[in-house]
Amino acid sequence: MKTLKLSILFLLTLVFVNVNAQEKKKYKIHTVAFYNLENLFDTINDPLKYDEASPIMEMHEANRSEVYLAKVKNMAKVVADIGKEDTNNSPAVIGVSEVENRQVLVDLVNDPQLLDKDYGIVHFDSPDARGIDVALLYQKALFKPTDTSSFELKIYDDDTRERVYTRDQLLVSGKLDGELIHIIVNHWPSRRGGEARSRPKRVAAANLNKRIIDSLQSIDPYAKIITMGDLNDNPNNASLKEALKAESKKKKVGFKGIYNPFEDQFKKQGLGTTGYRDAWSLFDQILLTQPFLEKDYETFRYYKSGIFNKNYLTNKHGRYKGYPFRSFADGSFTDGFSDHFPVYVYLVKEVKDEGESTKN
Template sequence: MRIPFFKKKPKKQQYTVAFYNVENLFDPRRNSKILDSDYTPNGVKKWTLERYQRKLRKLAKTMVNIGDDGHPYPPAILGLAEAENNQVLKDLVDTDPLDDLGYGFVHFDSPDERGIDTALIYRKKFFKVLHAEPLALLVDNAGGIRDTTRDILYIKGEFNNELMHIFINHWPSRREGDVATAYKRIAAAEEIIARMEIIKQTEQEPNVIVMGDFNDDPSSESVQVLKNKGGLFNPMESLHIPNSQGSSIYNMKWNLFDQILISSSFFNYEKGTHSFDNAGIYNHKSLMEKKGKFKGTPYRTFVSHKYMGGYSDHFPVYAMFTFNT
């Protein structure tokens, strides 16, 4: 008999909204339409069904705990990056302890050549999807060739019956250099702002949540465009400390590419609305390397082709909201 997972009774109706880059969540089956051959049993990473299921279990156990210390419930809304397809999402929400919590998911295949997409998983008890669509990010590489990057996932829904607009992102990488590729991420910010302007034609003060792996820090121009031109508040700004704190690390420097930005409408306290409480990086010790040079950094699934058996190369991030009654 399974013991009830949640026992505490919250003092107030508080909900977690989170984002997690899950580092190449591929199933082990070969898909000839994308570049996933590394993540197959015969590929260079030896990605077997056993390894895949082990990663699912680790992610599921992490996800239920994302949020404030002592908060008794798992995220009501959780954006994901680097999920391959509908099947991995179904497998994820069917994995203990997520399987008993009534999660649904939203996913669309994107043009990304590796087939790693953004997605939403949500507790159907609290969130109802009214509309969902992928927003194409049409940017070219320096040579004028289309960059087959991830779409922006847009979801319109009701969160405890309050209307919400959610944008889930995994912006173009810095592979050719952060300055050389900055225009792509600025274009992504502009695409979100353009959709927000359309929403404002029918809603005076829409509730907007923009989350994702932006491949830029809070101080970067692209994220500042969302803040200054889009009028969004970024509670993650104060959390980035390059020498000691972030959600991912590169060349021993912490980045906070994973962020959640919100509209000013979350700073009202009217009955039937959600108000913002706080935000954080979920860098629990279980998600960290335990020893050596990289102690305290994300415990990864792979380092290059070497299997480490960890969770992800990113920590999840979250924002807490109170539902006003």
């Protein structure tokens, strides 16, 4: 069999070189990412939300605006950098969590570091008790939303049976360079009270996620679906393995199956996106349905995944050296970024028409 070499060019193309025939093929590449922005709250007290407990609102009022502007600037830098090294562009689409409202997203996408990317916003207010939401940002030139909806997760306290208000799951369908894909953005319930006690809440979130995926596949069995988010579970936990039935090996992903490229990064490489009690967790993940795994590249296919853990995003000293350089600690602003690293996948597609542009 003839061998192929793969290289990524800054013209946002991939070139496969057939060693024997010197045959070249060009490929478009786009970054799809997710980032937990760690308490991106504004400085305004919203009487309808419990935002008084946000780190910014707990600060002295005179410092809030300065901290907020620095926080937005830092978040914009990271978003601008994800994927840039390989694609010379920021993500075509990026899901985010821990945002208070639409206005903080408007401020984010209008930061000078992102302004020329012309990001659009998909956001719904959710009933979360902390007042935090998920959202999707997309470059308008690359992705065109065709349908958006929000799915409420109803879970209840084990003892009181009172409802626990948490984040909705956001579904955005749209065309990436003319090709229909579906993206679900998640922020599943936390591990408050312990992993075992809180586990049913995340399994419930995974079951809701699976129902959304099943509904899309009932319309189109070959639907290209990406589900992403801060799942507050590792890739080998029950919510991922039993409820979503995600597989870590491409060859095991069957018809309508789900692939999790981050499981081996966690289990075999020991990588993580957030640290707690001197241990790594890989809570931030991006999963894809089987059609992204086909071997031809006539339409967008999965190419590779990664954790964006550049040096500037990590603590340099102390007990948490190497862990994410978070924004807030001990009641003050650190001028850091987030307590989570972002994650990303690359999608590639062959460019067959010689006249078709390969630039984003």
